[in-house]
Amino acid sequence: MIDGASNLVPAPSKGTPLAGAYIDFQTATWAQQYLPDLIESEAEVFGNRTISGFLSQVGAEEAMSADQVVWSEQGRLHLSYEATAGASGVMTVTKDADGKDQTTSGHGVRVGDMVLLATSSATFRCYCSAIGTQADAANNTFTLLAYDSTATLPTSGTVKALVFGSEYVKGSVGRETVNEPGFKSYTNNPIIIKDKYQVSGSDASQIGWVEISGEEGQSGYLWYLKAEGDTRARFGDYLEMTLVEAEKNTNSIASVQTGAAGDLKGTEGLFAAIDARGNKASGVTGVNAATDLAEFDAILAEFDKNGAIEENMMFLNRETSLAIDDMLASMNSYGAGGTSYGVFNNSEDMALNLGFSGFRRGSYDFYKSDWKYLNDQSTRGIINGMDTVGAIRGLMIPAGVSTVYDQGLGKNIKRPFLHVRYRASQTESRKYKTWITDSVGAVTSDLDAMTVNYLSERCLVVQGANNFMMFN
DSSP states (O other): OBOTTTSOOBOOOSSSOOGGGSOOOTTOOTTOOOOOOOOOBOOOTTOSOOOOOHHHHHEEEEEEOSSOEEEEEEOOSSOEEEEEEOGGGEEEEEEETTOOBOTTTOOOOOTTEEEEEEOSSOEEEEEEEEEOOTTOTTOOEEEEEESSTTOOOOSSSEEEEEEEEEOOOTTOOOOSSOOOOOEEEEEEOOEEEEEEEEEEHHHHTOOOSSBEEOTTOOEESOHHHHHHHHHHHHHHHHHHHHHHHOOBOOSOOOOTTTOOTTOOOBOOOHHHHHHHHSEEGGGSTTOSSSOSHHHHHHHHHHHHTTTOOSEEEEEEOHHHHHHHHHHHHTTOGGGTTSOOOSTTSOOTTSOOOOOOSEEEETTEEEEEEEOHHHHOTTTHHHHHHHOTTTOOOEEEEEOSEEEEEETTTTEEEEEESEEEEEEBOSSOBOSSEEEEESSSSSOOSSOSEEEEEEEEEEEEEEOOGGGOEEEO
Protein backbone atom coordinates (compact mmCIF):
# COMPACT_ATOMS: atom_id res chain seq x y z
CA MET A 1 0.00 0.00 0.00
CA ILE A 2 1.14 3.58 -0.60
CA ASP A 3 0.49 6.90 1.02
CA GLY A 4 -1.96 8.65 -1.27
CA ALA A 5 -0.57 12.05 -0.33
CA SER A 6 3.07 11.54 -1.26
CA ASN A 7 3.12 8.21 -3.12
CA LEU A 8 6.52 7.62 -1.48
CA VAL A 9 5.95 5.60 1.67
CA PRO A 10 5.75 1.80 1.31
CA ALA A 11 3.63 0.20 4.03
CA PRO A 12 4.45 -3.48 4.59
CA SER A 13 1.97 -5.29 6.81
CA LYS A 14 1.83 -8.79 8.27
CA GLY A 15 -1.04 -11.07 7.35
CA THR A 16 -3.20 -10.90 4.25
CA PRO A 17 -2.90 -8.20 1.56
CA LEU A 18 -4.24 -4.79 2.50
CA ALA A 19 -7.49 -3.62 1.00
CA GLY A 20 -5.78 -0.52 -0.29
CA ALA A 21 -3.64 -2.65 -2.58
CA TYR A 22 -6.68 -3.53 -4.71
CA ILE A 23 -9.29 -1.82 -6.83
CA ASP A 24 -12.40 -1.05 -4.79
CA PHE A 25 -15.35 -3.09 -6.12
CA GLN A 26 -17.56 -2.44 -3.10
CA THR A 27 -19.78 -0.04 -5.05
CA ALA A 28 -20.14 -2.46 -7.94
CA THR A 29 -23.47 -4.37 -8.28
CA TRP A 30 -24.88 -6.95 -10.67
CA ALA A 31 -26.64 -4.05 -12.38
CA GLN A 32 -23.27 -2.69 -13.53
CA GLN A 33 -22.98 -3.76 -17.14
CA TYR A 34 -19.31 -2.92 -17.80
CA LEU A 35 -16.34 -5.09 -16.82
CA PRO A 36 -13.30 -3.05 -15.75
CA ASP A 37 -10.02 -3.62 -17.58
CA LEU A 38 -7.76 -5.19 -14.95
CA ILE A 39 -3.99 -4.79 -15.24
CA GLU A 40 -2.71 -7.93 -13.56
CA SER A 41 1.00 -7.16 -13.24
CA GLU A 42 2.12 -5.26 -10.17
CA ALA A 43 3.80 -1.99 -11.17
CA GLU A 44 7.38 -1.65 -9.84
CA VAL A 45 7.17 2.06 -9.05
CA PHE A 46 10.16 2.14 -6.66
CA GLY A 47 12.62 0.22 -8.84
CA ASN A 48 15.02 -1.97 -6.88
CA ARG A 49 14.03 -1.29 -3.28
CA THR A 50 16.94 -3.02 -1.53
CA ILE A 51 19.94 -1.04 -0.29
CA SER A 52 22.35 -3.86 0.65
CA GLY A 53 25.66 -4.30 -1.14
CA PHE A 54 27.75 -1.53 0.41
CA LEU A 55 29.68 -3.75 2.81
CA SER A 56 30.22 -6.42 0.17
CA GLN A 57 31.89 -3.80 -2.05
CA VAL A 58 34.30 -2.43 0.53
CA GLY A 59 34.85 -5.31 2.94
CA ALA A 60 35.03 -9.04 3.47
CA GLU A 61 33.34 -11.67 5.64
CA GLU A 62 34.97 -14.09 8.05
CA ALA A 63 33.71 -16.65 10.56
CA MET A 64 34.34 -16.43 14.30
CA SER A 65 33.52 -18.80 17.17
CA ALA A 66 33.58 -16.48 20.18
CA ASP A 67 31.31 -13.95 21.86
CA GLN A 68 33.82 -11.19 21.21
CA VAL A 69 36.34 -10.17 18.57
CA VAL A 70 39.50 -8.44 19.81
CA TRP A 71 42.11 -6.84 17.57
CA SER A 72 45.11 -4.59 18.07
CA GLU A 73 46.31 -1.73 15.93
CA GLN A 74 49.79 -0.31 15.76
CA GLY A 75 50.61 2.78 17.77
CA ARG A 76 52.52 5.65 16.24
CA LEU A 77 56.25 5.10 15.76
CA HIS A 78 57.52 8.53 16.82
CA LEU A 79 56.97 10.38 20.08
CA SER A 80 55.06 13.65 19.94
CA TYR A 81 52.88 15.22 22.60
CA GLU A 82 50.75 18.16 23.56
CA ALA A 83 51.79 19.62 26.93
CA THR A 84 51.27 22.49 29.30
CA ALA A 85 54.38 24.64 29.88
CA GLY A 86 55.51 25.46 33.40
CA ALA A 87 58.31 27.23 35.21
CA SER A 88 61.96 26.13 34.86
CA GLY A 89 61.29 24.28 31.60
CA VAL A 90 58.96 21.69 33.15
CA MET A 91 56.41 20.40 30.62
CA THR A 92 53.31 18.49 31.75
CA VAL A 93 52.08 16.13 29.05
CA THR A 94 48.32 16.18 28.44
CA LYS A 95 47.76 14.38 25.11
CA ASP A 96 49.61 12.25 22.60
CA ALA A 97 49.64 12.74 18.81
CA ASP A 98 46.21 11.08 18.50
CA GLY A 99 44.67 13.36 21.11
CA LYS A 100 44.56 10.57 23.69
CA ASP A 101 44.64 11.67 27.32
CA GLN A 102 48.12 11.13 28.79
CA THR A 103 47.68 12.61 32.25
CA THR A 104 47.63 9.19 33.89
CA SER A 105 49.54 6.99 31.44
CA GLY A 106 52.87 8.78 31.26
CA HIS A 107 54.98 9.46 28.17
CA GLY A 108 58.00 8.16 26.30
CA VAL A 109 60.36 11.14 26.57
CA ARG A 110 63.69 10.10 28.20
CA VAL A 111 66.68 11.88 29.69
CA GLY A 112 69.14 12.68 26.90
CA ASP A 113 66.46 13.14 24.24
CA MET A 114 66.58 16.09 21.87
CA VAL A 115 63.13 17.65 21.70
CA LEU A 116 61.60 20.13 19.28
CA LEU A 117 59.29 22.38 21.30
CA ALA A 118 56.79 24.64 19.54
CA THR A 119 54.39 27.36 20.57
CA SER A 120 52.10 29.40 18.35
CA SER A 121 54.89 31.95 17.85
CA ALA A 122 58.25 30.19 18.23
CA THR A 123 60.13 26.89 17.96
CA PHE A 124 62.90 25.73 20.32
CA ARG A 125 65.42 22.90 20.12
CA CYS A 126 65.89 21.49 23.58
CA TYR A 127 67.62 18.84 25.66
CA CYS A 128 65.66 16.71 28.15
CA SER A 129 67.44 16.92 31.49
CA ALA A 130 64.90 15.15 33.70
CA ILE A 131 61.60 13.30 33.67
CA GLY A 132 58.93 12.83 36.32
CA THR A 133 60.20 11.57 39.66
CA GLN A 134 58.87 8.87 41.94
CA ALA A 135 56.76 11.54 43.60
CA ASP A 136 55.17 12.15 40.21
CA ALA A 137 53.03 9.01 40.17
CA ALA A 138 51.74 9.65 36.65
CA ASN A 139 55.26 10.29 35.32
CA ASN A 140 53.74 12.81 32.95
CA THR A 141 56.33 15.60 33.21
CA PHE A 142 59.73 16.21 31.66
CA THR A 143 62.18 19.10 31.96
CA LEU A 144 63.75 20.83 28.95
CA LEU A 145 66.79 23.05 28.53
CA ALA A 146 67.14 25.19 25.38
CA TYR A 147 70.27 24.74 23.26
CA ASP A 148 70.14 28.41 22.31
CA SER A 149 71.34 30.54 25.21
CA THR A 150 69.25 33.48 24.02
CA ALA A 151 66.02 31.48 23.96
CA THR A 152 63.42 31.82 26.68
CA LEU A 153 61.24 28.76 27.04
CA PRO A 154 57.53 29.32 27.64
CA THR A 155 56.29 29.09 31.22
CA SER A 156 52.58 28.80 30.48
CA GLY A 157 50.15 27.82 27.77
CA THR A 158 49.89 24.84 25.43
CA VAL A 159 52.97 23.60 23.58
CA LYS A 160 53.76 20.74 21.19
CA ALA A 161 56.82 18.53 21.71
CA LEU A 162 58.53 16.16 19.25
CA VAL A 163 61.45 13.86 20.11
CA PHE A 164 63.83 13.89 17.13
CA GLY A 165 67.00 12.30 18.50
CA SER A 166 69.38 12.17 21.46
CA GLU A 167 72.83 13.36 22.54
CA TYR A 168 75.34 11.77 24.95
CA VAL A 169 78.86 12.77 25.99
CA LYS A 170 81.96 10.66 25.47
CA GLY A 171 82.36 7.67 27.73
CA SER A 172 78.83 7.88 29.10
CA VAL A 173 76.61 4.90 29.84
CA GLY A 174 73.77 3.98 27.54
CA ARG A 175 70.09 4.58 27.93
CA GLU A 176 68.78 4.15 31.44
CA THR A 177 65.20 3.34 30.38
CA VAL A 178 63.54 1.71 27.38
CA ASN A 179 60.34 2.39 25.49
CA GLU A 180 58.00 -0.48 24.81
CA PRO A 181 56.07 -0.41 21.52
CA GLY A 182 52.54 0.78 22.02
CA PHE A 183 49.38 -0.55 20.49
CA LYS A 184 45.67 0.08 20.67
CA SER A 185 43.30 -2.75 21.45
CA TYR A 186 39.66 -2.70 20.35
CA THR A 187 36.76 -5.08 20.81
CA ASN A 188 33.35 -5.66 19.31
CA ASN A 189 30.70 -8.28 19.87
CA PRO A 190 28.21 -9.91 17.53
CA ILE A 191 24.49 -9.46 18.06
CA ILE A 192 21.63 -11.73 17.04
CA ILE A 193 19.32 -10.33 14.36
CA LYS A 194 15.98 -12.05 13.75
CA ASP A 195 12.86 -11.80 11.61
CA LYS A 196 10.08 -14.09 10.46
CA TYR A 197 7.15 -14.38 8.07
CA GLN A 198 3.99 -16.37 8.69
CA VAL A 199 1.04 -17.26 6.47
CA SER A 200 -1.95 -19.48 7.25
CA GLY A 201 -2.50 -22.67 5.30
CA SER A 202 -5.61 -21.23 3.66
CA ASP A 203 -3.87 -18.08 2.46
CA ALA A 204 -0.92 -20.09 1.19
CA SER A 205 -3.27 -21.86 -1.21
CA GLN A 206 -5.24 -18.78 -2.21
CA ILE A 207 -4.79 -17.48 -5.74
CA GLY A 208 -4.98 -13.71 -6.23
CA TRP A 209 -5.54 -11.72 -9.40
CA VAL A 210 -2.37 -9.59 -9.05
CA GLU A 211 0.75 -11.03 -10.72
CA ILE A 212 3.49 -10.21 -8.26
CA SER A 213 7.25 -9.80 -8.67
CA GLY A 214 10.05 -8.89 -6.32
CA GLU A 215 13.77 -8.43 -5.72
CA GLU A 216 14.10 -12.03 -4.53
CA GLY A 217 12.95 -13.39 -7.90
CA GLN A 218 9.44 -14.33 -6.74
CA SER A 219 6.67 -14.24 -9.33
CA GLY A 220 3.18 -15.64 -9.81
CA TYR A 221 -0.29 -15.14 -8.36
CA LEU A 222 0.32 -16.38 -4.78
CA TRP A 223 0.49 -13.28 -2.61
CA TYR A 224 2.38 -15.02 0.19
CA LEU A 225 5.32 -15.44 -2.21
CA LYS A 226 5.41 -11.67 -2.51
CA ALA A 227 5.22 -11.12 1.25
CA GLU A 228 7.82 -13.78 2.08
CA GLY A 229 10.18 -12.48 -0.58
CA ASP A 230 9.84 -8.90 0.67
CA THR A 231 10.47 -10.06 4.25
CA ARG A 232 13.60 -11.86 3.09
CA ALA A 233 14.85 -8.81 1.17
CA ARG A 234 14.10 -6.52 4.12
CA PHE A 235 15.99 -8.85 6.48
CA GLY A 236 18.97 -8.80 4.12
CA ASP A 237 18.94 -5.01 4.29
CA TYR A 238 18.67 -5.13 8.09
CA LEU A 239 21.87 -7.17 8.23
CA GLU A 240 23.73 -4.31 6.56
CA MET A 241 21.85 -1.43 8.18
CA THR A 242 22.50 -2.88 11.63
CA LEU A 243 26.25 -3.00 11.06
CA VAL A 244 26.19 0.56 9.72
CA GLU A 245 23.97 2.23 12.34
CA ALA A 246 24.26 0.24 15.60
CA GLU A 247 26.14 1.31 18.71
CA LYS A 248 27.12 -0.42 21.94
CA ASN A 249 24.65 -0.38 24.83
CA THR A 250 25.92 1.85 27.64
CA ASN A 251 22.46 2.53 29.05
CA SER A 252 21.76 -0.90 30.65
CA ILE A 253 18.78 -1.40 28.34
CA ALA A 254 16.94 -4.66 29.10
CA SER A 255 15.47 -6.89 26.42
CA VAL A 256 11.72 -7.56 26.62
CA GLN A 257 12.44 -11.31 26.57
CA THR A 258 14.40 -11.42 29.85
CA GLY A 259 13.90 -8.04 31.48
CA ALA A 260 17.46 -8.20 32.81
CA ALA A 261 19.20 -4.82 32.78
CA GLY A 262 22.12 -4.71 30.37
CA ASP A 263 21.47 -8.04 28.67
CA LEU A 264 21.31 -6.20 25.35
CA LYS A 265 24.95 -5.59 24.42
CA GLY A 266 24.56 -3.62 21.22
CA THR A 267 27.42 -3.58 18.74
CA GLU A 268 29.69 -0.89 17.30
CA GLY A 269 28.51 -0.05 13.82
CA LEU A 270 30.37 1.83 11.09
CA PHE A 271 29.03 5.29 11.93
CA ALA A 272 29.69 4.82 15.67
CA ALA A 273 33.26 3.63 15.01
CA ILE A 274 34.07 6.63 12.81
CA ASP A 275 32.39 8.98 15.28
CA ALA A 276 34.55 7.60 18.12
CA ARG A 277 37.88 6.90 16.37
CA GLY A 278 37.76 8.46 12.91
CA ASN A 279 37.55 11.89 11.31
CA LYS A 280 34.45 14.00 10.78
CA ALA A 281 34.40 16.71 8.14
CA SER A 282 32.40 18.93 10.48
CA GLY A 283 35.35 18.89 12.87
CA VAL A 284 38.02 19.66 10.29
CA THR A 285 38.91 23.32 9.87
CA GLY A 286 37.92 24.54 6.43
CA VAL A 287 35.64 21.63 5.52
CA ASN A 288 31.91 22.12 5.23
CA ALA A 289 30.39 20.44 2.21
CA ALA A 290 33.40 19.26 0.20
CA THR A 291 32.42 21.62 -2.60
CA ASP A 292 35.76 23.20 -3.44
CA LEU A 293 39.38 22.13 -3.62
CA ALA A 294 40.30 24.09 -0.51
CA GLU A 295 38.03 21.79 1.48
CA PHE A 296 39.63 18.72 -0.04
CA ASP A 297 43.04 20.15 0.77
CA ALA A 298 41.94 20.34 4.40
CA ILE A 299 40.92 16.68 4.16
CA LEU A 300 44.33 15.79 2.71
CA ALA A 301 45.99 17.52 5.65
CA GLU A 302 44.03 15.26 8.01
CA PHE A 303 44.97 12.15 6.05
CA ASP A 304 48.63 13.22 6.05
CA LYS A 305 48.49 13.09 9.85
CA ASN A 306 47.36 9.47 9.72
CA GLY A 307 47.99 6.61 7.31
CA ALA A 308 48.27 8.68 4.11
CA ILE A 309 46.55 5.92 2.12
CA GLU A 310 46.63 6.90 -1.53
CA GLU A 311 43.30 5.54 -2.78
CA ASN A 312 40.03 6.45 -1.09
CA MET A 313 36.42 5.73 -1.97
CA MET A 314 33.61 8.20 -1.33
CA PHE A 315 30.03 6.99 -0.86
CA LEU A 316 27.80 10.05 -0.96
CA ASN A 317 24.24 11.24 -0.95
CA ARG A 318 22.91 12.93 -4.07
CA GLU A 319 23.40 16.53 -2.89
CA THR A 320 27.06 16.06 -2.01
CA SER A 321 27.77 14.01 -5.13
CA LEU A 322 26.37 16.75 -7.36
CA ALA A 323 28.27 19.41 -5.42
CA ILE A 324 31.53 17.58 -6.13
CA ASP A 325 30.57 17.25 -9.81
CA ASP A 326 29.95 21.00 -9.96
CA MET A 327 33.24 21.68 -8.21
CA LEU A 328 35.19 19.54 -10.67
CA ALA A 329 33.35 20.98 -13.67
CA SER A 330 34.18 24.51 -12.53
CA MET A 331 37.89 23.66 -12.77
CA ASN A 332 37.51 23.88 -16.58
CA SER A 333 37.95 27.54 -17.46
CA TYR A 334 36.45 26.96 -20.92
CA GLY A 335 33.12 25.76 -19.58
CA ALA A 336 31.72 29.11 -18.43
CA GLY A 337 29.31 29.23 -21.37
CA GLY A 338 27.69 25.93 -20.40
CA THR A 339 29.32 23.73 -23.05
CA SER A 340 32.82 22.36 -23.32
CA TYR A 341 34.19 19.85 -25.80
CA GLY A 342 37.28 17.73 -25.60
CA VAL A 343 38.21 18.28 -21.96
CA PHE A 344 35.59 15.80 -20.73
CA ASN A 345 35.74 13.60 -23.86
CA ASN A 346 32.53 15.21 -25.05
CA SER A 347 31.67 16.14 -28.60
CA GLU A 348 29.14 18.63 -29.90
CA ASP A 349 26.99 15.70 -31.11
CA MET A 350 26.53 14.16 -27.67
CA ALA A 351 25.08 15.31 -24.36
CA LEU A 352 27.51 17.10 -22.13
CA ASN A 353 28.68 14.72 -19.38
CA LEU A 354 29.47 16.49 -16.12
CA GLY A 355 29.30 13.40 -13.92
CA PHE A 356 32.68 12.43 -12.49
CA SER A 357 33.60 9.07 -11.00
CA GLY A 358 36.93 10.19 -9.54
CA PHE A 359 39.81 12.62 -9.50
CA ARG A 360 43.34 13.00 -8.17
CA ARG A 361 44.52 15.74 -5.84
CA GLY A 362 48.07 15.85 -4.54
CA SER A 363 49.14 12.26 -3.96
CA TYR A 364 45.60 11.02 -3.32
CA ASP A 365 43.06 9.39 -5.63
CA PHE A 366 39.36 9.79 -4.85
CA TYR A 367 36.64 7.62 -6.39
CA LYS A 368 33.04 8.52 -5.73
CA SER A 369 29.77 6.68 -5.90
CA ASP A 370 26.20 7.41 -4.88
CA TRP A 371 25.08 5.49 -1.79
CA LYS A 372 21.46 4.53 -2.10
CA TYR A 373 21.11 4.13 1.66
CA LEU A 374 21.66 7.89 2.11
CA ASN A 375 19.22 8.82 -0.67
CA ASP A 376 16.29 6.42 -0.33
CA GLN A 377 13.23 8.06 1.23
CA SER A 378 12.49 4.89 3.21
CA THR A 379 16.01 4.60 4.72
CA ARG A 380 18.57 7.26 5.75
CA GLY A 381 17.16 9.68 3.20
CA ILE A 382 14.18 10.47 5.42
CA ILE A 383 16.39 10.87 8.52
CA ASN A 384 18.84 13.17 6.76
CA GLY A 385 15.92 15.33 5.67
CA MET A 386 14.80 15.82 9.28
CA ASP A 387 18.06 16.32 11.19
CA THR A 388 20.32 18.85 9.54
CA VAL A 389 22.77 18.70 12.47
CA GLY A 390 23.19 14.93 12.61
CA ALA A 391 22.70 14.31 8.90
CA ILE A 392 25.33 12.11 7.27
CA ARG A 393 26.10 13.15 3.70
CA GLY A 394 28.72 10.55 2.92
CA LEU A 395 31.75 8.53 3.93
CA MET A 396 35.33 8.43 2.70
CA ILE A 397 36.79 4.94 3.10
CA PRO A 398 40.37 3.87 2.37
CA ALA A 399 40.91 1.18 -0.24
CA GLY A 400 43.22 -1.77 0.32
CA VAL A 401 44.03 -3.70 3.47
CA SER A 402 45.53 -3.08 6.91
CA THR A 403 47.84 -5.22 9.02
CA VAL A 404 46.70 -5.88 12.59
CA TYR A 405 47.35 -8.41 15.32
CA ASP A 406 44.41 -10.79 15.75
CA GLN A 407 44.36 -12.10 19.30
CA GLY A 408 42.07 -14.96 18.30
CA LEU A 409 44.53 -16.25 15.70
CA GLY A 410 47.60 -15.12 17.60
CA LYS A 411 49.35 -13.55 14.62
CA ASN A 412 49.48 -10.54 12.33
CA ILE A 413 46.92 -10.67 9.56
CA LYS A 414 46.03 -8.53 6.56
CA ARG A 415 42.36 -7.62 6.35
CA PRO A 416 40.24 -5.05 4.54
CA PHE A 417 39.63 -2.01 6.70
CA LEU A 418 36.04 -3.21 6.98
CA HIS A 419 35.06 -6.81 7.45
CA VAL A 420 32.06 -8.63 8.85
CA ARG A 421 32.49 -11.31 11.50
CA TYR A 422 29.71 -13.89 11.87
CA ARG A 423 29.36 -16.76 14.33
CA ALA A 424 30.08 -20.19 12.90
CA SER A 425 31.55 -23.58 13.81
CA GLN A 426 31.85 -26.96 12.12
CA THR A 427 28.25 -27.79 13.04
CA GLU A 428 26.51 -24.41 13.00
CA SER A 429 26.79 -21.38 10.73
CA ARG A 430 24.89 -18.29 11.82
CA LYS A 431 25.92 -16.15 8.88
CA TYR A 432 22.41 -16.29 7.40
CA LYS A 433 19.99 -18.95 8.68
CA THR A 434 16.49 -19.56 7.37
CA TRP A 435 14.16 -22.45 8.20
CA ILE A 436 10.46 -23.32 7.90
CA THR A 437 8.29 -24.51 10.79
CA ASP A 438 4.62 -25.46 11.47
CA SER A 439 2.31 -27.57 9.28
CA VAL A 440 2.46 -26.01 5.81
CA GLY A 441 5.39 -27.49 3.94
CA ALA A 442 7.66 -29.33 6.38
CA VAL A 443 5.38 -30.41 9.27
CA THR A 444 6.86 -29.50 12.67
CA SER A 445 3.71 -28.61 14.64
CA ASP A 446 -0.10 -28.73 14.43
CA LEU A 447 -0.37 -24.99 13.72
CA ASP A 448 -2.14 -24.51 10.40
CA ALA A 449 0.43 -22.07 9.06
CA MET A 450 3.84 -21.75 7.47
CA THR A 451 6.42 -19.81 9.46
CA VAL A 452 9.67 -18.77 7.76
CA ASN A 453 12.37 -17.83 10.28
CA TYR A 454 15.46 -15.73 9.61
CA LEU A 455 18.48 -15.33 11.89
CA SER A 456 22.02 -14.03 11.79
CA GLU A 457 24.65 -13.32 14.43
CA ARG A 458 27.31 -10.88 13.32
CA CYS A 459 29.30 -7.72 13.96
CA LEU A 460 31.49 -5.30 12.02
CA VAL A 461 35.23 -4.81 12.54
CA VAL A 462 36.42 -1.31 11.61
CA GLN A 463 40.22 -1.32 11.47
CA GLY A 464 42.19 1.89 11.15
CA ALA A 465 39.20 4.16 11.70
CA ASN A 466 41.65 7.07 11.82
CA ASN A 467 41.84 6.74 8.02
CA PHE A 468 38.08 7.17 7.57
CA MET A 469 36.17 10.41 7.20
CA MET A 470 32.48 11.12 7.69
CA PHE A 471 30.79 14.04 5.95
CA ASN A 472 28.32 15.54 8.44
